[in-house]
Amino acid sequence: MTNNRKRHAPLLNRCSALAITLLLAALSARPATGATASPLIRDVQRKVVKIYGAGGLRQMESYQSGILVSPQGHVVTALSYVLDTDDVAVVLDDGRKFSVEFVGSDPVLELAVLQLQLGEQEVDWFDLEDAAPAVPGEPVLAVSNLYGIAAGDEPASIMQGVVTAVAPLAARRGAFQANYRGEVYVVDAHANNPGAAGGALVDWQGRLLGVLGKELKSRVTGAWLNYAVPVDAWAESVEAIMAGRAASSSSGLELAPDEPTTLASLGLVLVPNLLACTPPFVDGIVPASPASDAGLKPDDLIVFVEGEPTVSCSDVVAALARIDRRDGARLAVLRDGELVDVVVAAPTETDETAPSDAPADEEQ
Amino acid sequence: MSAGFRRAARLAVLCWAIASLASAVARDSAPVVDDVALAEQRALAAAVDHVAEAVVQIRTIGGLEQVDDTVLAQGPTTGVVVRSDGYIVSSSFNFAQRPSSILVRLPDGSQAPAEIVGRDENLMLVLLKVETDDPLPVPSSRPLEEIRVGQRVAAVGRTFVAERVNTSVGVVSALGRMHGRVLQTDAKVSAANYGGPLVDLSGRVLGVLTPMAPGMTGAAGESSEVAGAEYYDSGIAFAAPWEHVLAVLPRWIEAGDLQRGVLGVGLKDGPAHATPPEVTSIWPRSPAAEAGWKQGDVIIAVDDQPVVSQTQLRTAVVPKYAGDRLRVTLRRGAGDQAKELNTEITLAAELPPFQQAFLGVLPERPAVADAETEDPPAGVVVRAVWPESPAAAAGVKVGDRVTAVGETEISTTASAVTALTSQYAGVDIELTVVRDDEPLTLQLTTEDLPTEVLASDQLGRQPQGDEADANAANREFAEVKLPQFSQAARVLAPAKTTTKPGLLLWLGTTDVDANREFAESWQTLMDRDQFVLAVAEPRDESGWTGDDLEFLSRMLPVLASQYGVDPRRAVIGGEGKAGQLAAALALQSRGQLAGAATLAAPLPRTLTLRDNAPGAPLALLMIATQNSPFSMLIDRDAQRLQQAGYPVSQASRRGSAARDGRLDNTVQELIARWLDGLDRI
Structure with a gap:
């Protein structure tokens, strides 16, 4: 890696001379302050709407945000209880208020598409064709009506930050379960607060990056997550809904194999799963099973299944379930402080005729 | 490698920043904003x-x-x-x-x-x-x-x-x-x-x-x-x-571990940023004590950096680790007498556990009846002097009335104990006694609480009535039960109590007859040494378990109030598993018990040992069976307890002496004498 850099250094140096010239020209040409940002931000704010609907009880705000995605007044927003009423109203940044028609929703992405009853009026909108992907470290703006601060003709609030990570959405189980499992932009601004869901994540050129999701806690860090679902993940589905077809999204949904691998199909017995994160130690091996053939031993700690880290017995069961049992399974175990790779072969023909979960199936 | 890494990193960052600026400038279709901030963040991304x-x-x-x-x-x-x-x-x-x-x-x-x-x-x-x-x-x-x-x-x-x-x-x-x-x-x-x-x-x-x-x-x-x-x-x-x-x-x-460092001093109360670091107390055997610091010293510099407030002192000391050596300058004395002292101090990871100061006085127990009729003169009358104790060395005599410990006046044994809890072992202290109506001042140096069990004649018997023996034969068992618990305790009290009795709560068996027999075997001793014996039953026939702890800890206050027990002589005891549970209860429930006597019982493995507390010090008597595999465990536990500041008396007995639910006479005698000496000060 170091070599690589050294090789490029002279070239880059030459570039930098040019760049400095350009930089100086740029700096003298325009004021390098936030003032230049405001036309751009005004432009973005015109495309983010305030949505009012059902709710109003404690911790169930009756408002959220949405983004305009077509000249016909289509609004993408979060699918939530706020929309559970015939009286959903959308207010634009200039105070214009519209009633809406519910066009459709994508239950996997938990997104809904509304259409403003525009009549003869015109609106600004994000062109989904223009949407950009973001990379970690990229400076971004989150634009939403979080906490319902903006009202009437006030534009949505903006927050600045950077993309912390592009990572699969791993929400904690429970009250805040998310159906979507695909990649999201994690940001370091407190973007996802009450009322923010449905707002826009944009780059500093005003291009739409994603839609802010509902409030979730991360399973990875245990902390509240600030994130947006990338346009790529939902554009197709939203366009389908807008065109009057059913939502086409299957991204982020896992397709279970026909014959998922189970502990029993491998001949593997783990320690009793008493806690939420009982370490996945092997308790026993069924004789003459794929596990015993592979050399797995009691007290092995299973730390990877198909390269996927497993921290608990439940993780192992879940990871195995994603593998078709006809494919065998690659595991890594900790044995006496050493990491050992183990390949468990697919069950033999005789086993396959009895794919039930009976491990005691030892016909000779 | 590191230098190359750094150079490469800087170069890369510079190039990235400039390149991104250049591209930002080159892009003219979209509105470009805040070039510098953007470039800086891009540069940071590259650095990352x-x-x-x-x-x-x-x-x-x-x-x-x-x-x-x-x-x-x-x-x-x-x-x-x-x-x-x-x-x-x-x-x-x-x-x-x-x-x-x-x-x-x-x-x-x-x-x-x-x-x-x-x-x-x-x-x-x-x-x-x-x-x-x-x-x-x-x-x-x-x-x-x-x-x-x-x-x-x-x-x-x-x-x-x-x-x-x-x-x-x-x-x-x-x-x-x-x-x-x-x-x-x-x-x-x-x-x-x-x-x-x-x-x-x-x-x-x-x-x-x-x-x-x-x-x-x-x-x-x-x-x-x-x-x-x-x-x-x-x-x-x-x-x-x-x-x-x-x-x-x-x-x-x-x-391996880098531990926090402590000085072992208490500082004057007040807002930390505005109060000078004046030493108000020094923990015994702490770094401060070893460095020769004294009460009233004011810390004025640490490692030659002047220190004016307690916040500054903390900032100088908190980042240091145990084992670090500091040069601390003190100001001692006030006005013209004030002088500066340079001391060297090595921070400790932890302070030695508190060990209660011991004088060596066995106080006379106030008669139960007298307390109501007439006010006894203030002070604590010496019933016996602990052999080879500070009091013995200072010449305290039986019959002396102790009226002050240091500057604290003493009215009762309890107030003497309170006065001593603020003192450490190893401090010089002035004892004021009244002897033959004349006040007398004696100097002594306090010691740790002793672990030896005195002989019966050293413990200073109090005069007892003659009826004691006469009533012994037909005294009756009392059964004490608690609501919500199926278990009970059978209690035998001394035939005659003129003073507050001690209490031995023994963890017996489910066999009620065996418990009775066990209790009866203590009659002579309980009369002599004035203690109530309560034999408790486990809930389950299989013996004592952690589930019984609640029963026992609820039983204690009931017995204490019913028999007017002297809290300084309330102990729990048991053999084997019951002994383990007794020790666990005593060590966990601070203040309820003054001690635990265990037979052939190492500490439960799961027990987390806390240091002995100044408020409610606990004593232990651990009796091991000779040649038993437990002996070694018990020795080790006794050492651990001793290090945690508990006075542990150890003894061993020959063979398992518990036949027919009874204990060997010598074991009984030992427990009774140990118990009798627990109200020492």
Whole structure:
């Protein structure tokens, strides 16, 4: 890696001379302050709407945000209880208020598409064709009506930050379960607060990056997550809904194999799963099973299944379930402080005729 | 390698920043905003990319799911390579669950098992070691003196995805926080990057991110690994200086744990920033005591840096570790008498446990009846003098009335005990006694509580009536039951009590007859030494279990009030498993019991031993059976207890003497005499 850099250094140096010239020209040409940002931000704010609907009880705000995605007044927003009423109203940044028609929703992405009853009026909108992907470290703006601060003709609030990570959405189980499992932009601004869901994540050129999701806690860090679902993940589905077809999204949904691998199909017995994160130690091996053939031993700690880290017995069961049992399974175990790779072969023909979960199936 | 790394990093960053600016300028279709800020953030992203290979992902397996009130996340955490041969630094937070296994993902993507080398209690860090054949990349360091408040930084973690680091951006918001230990940043810091580096625009590491509680140093819970985690993503976050980590690394590797250092002094009350560090108390055998500090000394400099307030003193001392040596200048005396003293002090990891001061006086027990009829003269009358005690050396005599300990006037035995709890063993003290109506002042040096059990004639019998023996034959058992408990205790009281009796709560069996027989065998002793014997039954026939603890601890106050028991002679006892439970109860429930007598019973393995408390000191009598495999365990436990400040009397008996539910006479005699001497002061 170091070599690589050294090789490029002279070239880059030459570039930098040019760049400095350009930089100086740029700096003298325009004021390098936030003032230049405001036309751009005004432009973005015109495309983010305030949505009012059902709710109003404690911790169930009756408002959220949405983004305009077509000249016909289509609004993408979060699918939530706020929309559970015939009286959903959308207010634009200039105070214009519209009633809406519910066009459709994508239950996997938990997104809904509304259409403003525009009549003869015109609106600004994000062109989904223009949407950009973001990379970690990229400076971004989150634009939403979080906490319902903006009202009437006030534009949505903006927050600045950077993309912390592009990572699969791993929400904690429970009250805040998310159906979507695909990649999201994690940001370091407190973007996802009450009322923010449905707002826009944009780059500093005003291009739409994603839609802010509902409030979730991360399973990875245990902390509240600030994130947006990338346009790529939902554009197709939203366009389908807008065109009057059913939502086409299957991204982020896992397709279970026909014959998922189970502990029993491998001949593997783990320690009793008493806690939420009982370490996945092997308790026993069924004789003459794929596990015993592979050399797995009691007290092995299973730390990877198909390269996927497993921290608990439940993780192992879940990871195995994603593998078709006809494919065998690659595991890594900790044995006496050493990491050992183990390949468990697919069950033999005789086993396959009895794919039930009976491990005691030892016909000779 | 490090220098090359640094050079390459700077160059790369410069190039990136300029290139991105150039491209920003070149793009003219979209509105371009805030070029400088944007370029700076892009540069930071490049810096992060560069430090990334030294940022490893850590996974822990097993351990607790919750520490204090914090539910721990199961996700991976972050560490930074600190030495190329496999040393990795991370935050203590990431190991709060005490994992059974640790895996580190090395820069090449391979996984390696890791061991914890040690913790740094001051900086809340953990040092890990992995075995590696290839040298790991070590990031370069930004010198502490070059760190500026307001400079742009990125907080880096490797949690969400193994292959890429996650970044949040902010500025350095303060230096020398938490009494000079850490940097502060407003970047978003959480379990997503605890243990990861805080880096500058050129990818140099400023510090390691770790949660800390912004509260008072030394406050309860401050040392918890999860303290401060509730401030996650709040804009208040801390990083332990990388320079400091590098400097202390060799010592850390050698020592394992780096512990906090303590002086062992109490300081004058008042707001810490406005109150001079005046010493108001000195813990015995503490670093301060060994350095010759005295009450009233004022600390005026540490390592030649002037110290005016307690906050400054803390800032000088808190970043140091146990074993560090400090040069402390004291001012002793006031006005013209004041002089400056230079002392050397070595910080300790912990203070020796409290050991109650002992004078060597066995006080006369106030008669139960007299207390109501007439007011006895104030003071404590000496019933016996403990042989070879400070009191014996000072010439205290039987019949002396102790009226003051130091400057504290004594009216009752209880007030004498209170006066002594503020004193340590090994202090010089003035004892005022009245002898033949003449006040007399005696000098003595207090000692630790004794562990020997005195002979019966040394304990100073109090005169007893003649009827005692006559009534002995037909005294009756009382049965004491508690609501909600099926169990009971059978109680035998002395035939005649003129003073408050002691209490021996013995853990018996479910066999009521055996319990009776056991109790009856104590009759002579309970009359002589004036104690009530209660024999309790376990709930279950299989014997005593932890489930019985509640019954016992509820039974104690009932017995105490019913028989007017002297709390300084209320003890619990048992043999074998029952003895283990008795010891556990006594050690866990402070203040209810003055002691525990155990036979052939090592401490329960699961028991966490706390130091003896100044308020409610506890004594133990541990009797082992000769040639029993338990003897060695009991010896070791006795040592542990002794180190934790408990006076432990040890004895051994021949063979198992518990036949027919009875104890050997000599064992009974020993327990009775031990109990009789417990109200010593």
